[in-house]
Amino acid sequence: MDTLDDDDLALLHAVQLAPRAPWQRLGPVLGADPVTVARRWARLSGSGAAWFALHPALDGLTFAFVEVSCGGSQADVVAALVRDPRVVTLEHVTGDRDLLLTVLVPELPDLAEFLLTGLPAVPGVRAVRTTVGIRSFLSGSRWRLRALSPSQQVRLAALGGSGAVGDGAGGGGGGPARGSAEYRALLRLLSADARLGATEVASRLGVSRVTARRRLAAAFSGDLVVRCDVAQPLTGWPVTAMLWAQVPPGHVDDVARRLAGLPEARAAESVTGGAANLLLGVWLRSLADLQRLEAALAERVPELRVLDRSIALRTAKRMGHLLDASGRAVGHVPVDPWATPAS
Numbered sequence: 574m575d576t577l578d579d580d581d582l583a584l585l586h587a588v589q590l591a592p593r594a595p596w597q598r599l600g601p602v603l604g605a606d607p608v609t610v611a612r613r614w615a616r617l618s619g620s621g622a623a624w625f626a627l628h629p630a631l632d633g634l635t636f637a638f639v640e641v642s643c644g645g646s647q648a649d650v651v652a653a654l655v656r657d658p659r660v661v662t663l664e665h666v667t668g669d670r671d672l673l674l675t676v677l678v679p680e681l682p683d684l685a686e687f688l689l690t691g692l693p694a695v696p697g698v699r700a701v702r703t704t705v706g707i708r709s710f711l712s713g714s715r716w717r718l719r720a721l722s723p724s725q726q727v728r729l730a731a732l733g734g735s736g737a738v739g740d741g742a743g744g745g746g747g748g749p750a751r752g753s754a755e756y757r758a759l760l761r762l763l764s765a766d767a768r769l770g771a772t773e774v775a776s777r778l779g780v781s782r783v784t785a786r787r788r789l790a791a792a793f794s795g796d797l798v799v800r801c802d803v804a805q806p807l808t809g810w811p812v813t814a815m816l817w818a819q820v821p822p823g824h825v826d827d828v829a830r831r832l833a834g835l836p837e838a839r840a841a842e843s844v845t846g847g848a849a850n851l852l853l854g855v856w857l858r859s860l861a862d863l864q865r866l867e868a869a870l871a872e873r874v875p876e877l878r879v880l881d882r883s884i885a886l887r888t889a890k891r892m893g894h895l896l897d898a899s900g901r902a903v904g905h906v907p908v909d910p911w912a913t914p915a916s
Contacts, residue, residue: 577622577807580605582720584613585623587729588801589717592625593768593793594732602728621901622807625767626892627799628661628677628908629751629760635684636677636706638844638852640670641692644699647671653695655890658909659687663890664813666883670702673815673883677910679752681705704817704846708826711833711841713892714800716856718808748791752911759788760797764893764907767799802891804900810837810856813885814863817849819878825850828877837866849880860884 577585580603587599596614600607617623643650647665654660654674662675678684684705692698721729749755755778762777763769769777775785793799805811820828825843832853833841840854857863863882870877888896895904 575807577803579720580613581617581622582718583725584610585617585801585803586718586720587725588614588625590721590726590729591732592799592801594729598732599729602725602732621804621897621903623801623803624894624902624905625799626802626894626908627760627764627767627797628892629910630796630798631677631706631709631712633751634677634910635680636675636709636842637684637846638704638706639674639676639688639692640702640704641672641674641698642669642700643671643697645697647697650695650697651889655895656906657691658893658906658912659691660890661892661908662888664885665887665889666815666885668881668883670883673885677908679910683910702847704844704849704852706852707843707845708829709840709842710826710829711838712798713802713839714798716839718803748788748796751796755788757909757911759792760909761907763792763797763799764905800892802894802902804896804902805856805888806900808856810858812857812860812862813839813888814855814857815883815885816853816855816867816879817847817881818851818853819849819880820851820874820876822850824876828874831874832870835866837862851877 583603587603591599596607596611600610603610641650650672651663655663659676659678660674661677664673665671666673676684676687678687688701688703692701749759758778762774771782771786771789774789775782778785805813829841829843829851832838835855837855837857838853839856840852842852844850844852855866857866867879870879887898888900890896893905893908894902895906897903
């Protein structure tokens with residue numbers, strides 16, 4: 574599959590908006606038989622063209638962008654780092670670094686442990702520079718293909734809640750504590766299939782269906798973020814760029830919110846740890862669009878100064894999913910901020 578047709582794009586946009594909605598409810602919105610919709614998703618996911626990614630919400634966690642310079646084989650360094658559940662995204666990039674990692678851990682001391690013992694244990698890591706995230710204004714979970722009509726999007730908005738696929742939400746109460754063994758077991762299970770319903774979750778975890786429904790309802794009421802990702806070359810936006818920028822401290826939040834509204838924007842974070850205090854990630858249709866974007870930013874956001882930029886040559890891992898050279902998913906390592914090298 575080298576391209577996505579209109580029906581593919583519509584389905585993918587639909588599951589971006591309502592990732593756990595049953596096919597029986599998505600079908601009428603898309604004007605298709607639910608069985609046909611399910612088969613289409615099976616084809617897309619089976620080819621690695623699309624997949625569901627899942628991770629804990631960033632609230633209460635520490636995220637950082639770690640630039641790595643390699644002294645040996647980059648391929649060997651990548652092969653080691655993509656297996657670490659704390660490294661949620663890994664890209665080969667241009668500029669004054671070879672690799673750019675997005676790392677998710679519970680607290681700053683855990684980030685220090687990763688930098689002081691985790692990275693040095695990887696042969697070939699020569700130098701490291703770290704920028705710590707303060708606040709995320711936009712993440713890839715909110716990026717959309719824009720294939721559906723406004724009326725279809727309105728209809729899907731009501732389906733995007735926490736209901737367990739196939740057997741309802743129900744079962745009031747909370748789920749297990751963040752970082753507990755029960756929480757991490759659910760996280761690993763849903764990382765493999767974010768659309769699992771309560772019956773299957775109960776069977777896999779060895780708990781009652783009521784307990785499974787309660788845990789799913791709690792998880793998808795804001796604690797877990799599930800998103801539909803698409804192989805980037807198939808989206809029509811094949812180029813990834815990261816811009817490290819500086820704005821006056823009192824303007825960071827306002828500028829970040831404005832940047833988050835750009836059609837090209839995939840990520841917008843306020844950061845600290847260097848000269849830059851804002852990081853913008855964009856998807857572009859061509860390399861030339863980066864120059865046009867920066868020119869537009871200079872005109873529309875004059876208080877913003879771009880300090881550095883990188884182009885992603887290849888994404889080896891995106892939000893826990895391992896990608897091949899064509900950007901297709903070929904495996905996954907569940908995102909787990911609480912993991913240790915031994916685990």
